[in-house]
Amino acid sequence: MAGGPNFIEEIVAADLAAGKHAAIVTRFPPEPNGYLHIGHAKSICLNFGLAAKFGGRTHLRFDDTNPLKEEQEYIDAIKRDVRWLGFDWGEHEYYASDYFERLYAWAEQLIRQGQAYVCDCTAEEVRAQRGTLTEPGVPCAHRERSVEENLHLFQRMRAGEFPDGARTLRAKIDMAHGNVNMRDPVMYRILHAPHPHAGSAWCIYPTYDWAHGQSDSIEGITHSICTLEFEAHRPLYDWFLDALGIYHPRQIEFARLNLTYTVMSKRRLLELVRDGVVRGWDDPRMPTISGLRRRGYTPEAIRAFAERIGVAKRDSVVDVALLEHCLREDLNARAPRRFAVLRPVLLILDNYPEGLVEQFEVPNNPEDPSSGTRLVPFSRELWIEAEDVREVPPPKYWRLFPGNEVRLRSAYLVRCTGVVKDATGAIVAVHATYDPASRGGSAPDGRRVRATLHWLSRAHAVPAEVRLYDHLFTVPDPDAVAGAEWRSLLNPRSEEVLTTCWVEAALAGATVGEFFQFERLGYFTVDPDSGGDRLVFNRSVTLKDAWAKEAAKHAP
């Protein structure tokens, strides 16, 4: 179904076959500087999936080396999202900041070995000395300091004797290296800032490059899986590990996920949240895990998606339609069906007895007979969908129009006798007659109708707000647009709030996160804005709509 094993699974299988490890250890290492998104979900599924498939465990480690950008809120959100996705790291919750003392001692070791030095250059000077992609860098005067002086200075850095940015600790590698990452990279910077996990214990913080490889080594990670941009850093991690003489995890890089019609960069997502472009990190239009959850995505659908997109090394952009497909596939099988009318128009059955209320038995899910049926009240005045009525039908339109007969799902066949319009020409009510012999939805003479409509008894329906969503951006690849331009690509119609909707009374007690299929409309879930007698639904994804395609063909 999903093809063969991906290249990482092949590597792991080969390592295991070669007897390199008794069991594998992988890790998911987020920086708590934002919320997790669907791209992280790919990594989470990959790492936890590997351990589950080959036997082993997966650590959750926060790579919290930059206190300026990290917050406890993000740590909490990340844990919540990983758990919700269905993964359990057990007791293996780690923080790079818990390794700070060890990292500090290792830094001293490198200094003693003559492989690290304290540098007094400013950031600008360091940049100037680094050279360019084609020209080698040049060493600065501090590069040749004595071990004693370096040790002393480094200790004073830790003691807080210098202001932010005054000095750094740098690895002494090769200022002329073809790989610029090897031109004496910074290992420590002075940052007088509290840390969300380490508190105020430190005023010098290790860089990611200095912390990451050793953190993996400390944890005995066998396969350290990361994204492509770290490929050029691997030689540096190897250099550190070799210099320290400690265990080498095997790093494997894969291509990060990109999705059409959305952005995945944390910086841009943060900007959308801060500027109030969206309702927050969990806005249903966001590609964040929490946004997808609020939108109505299920962990099952996201996991299936992660499985189907595969894992490879080439840059790619996955069609968001595949994500939507995975959700439909999951929900089609298990979402209870309900009736909801989003843009109501009154349907009056002129020959139906006033005051009569019938109860019709409607299947909860035709895909799953075990889900049973429910009773839905029916009466003379009903709400139906505005788009299910036309005064003049376009080509291939076979819903309600004067003279045409349709079925009201599980109820009766009705024939339209006329429409009522307001001053603007909009249809506000429809008149029809019903065929009492078609009770239950089919006629004794076996005559067929092309359309089946959903409906709600006016006297029994309950009001609700429904939010419809569309792509956040108008173009398939907004992430490819550089500069501030990307903002102009936001879809002004990505959210549409409908406040005059009606739903089945059975939906009144629905709880946040419960999902349903509103027949003929799509899959919907209860939004957390619901409460008391206020009901708010989010449309998770539409049903596939053959009529919409047909209509588009005849559109102007």
Next chain:
RNA sequence: UGGGGAGUCGUCCAACGGCUAGGACACGUGACUCUGGAUCACGGUAUCGGGGUUCGAAUCCCUGCUCCCCAGCCA
């Protein structure tokens, strides 16, 4: 340009020198249908270019081209 990667249907992934280059999504056509849903059937389109090795190349070699990443005291 220095270093590091990557090029296969519209998209994503597979094919690991050997059937007509496969699957999924998307798209199109039809069947069926008490959701214009679901389901089913059918269909089209791909090996970056040029050489070479071989009985045989998407796969190996040479060469060219294109794209991505790296010049944070971000990760």
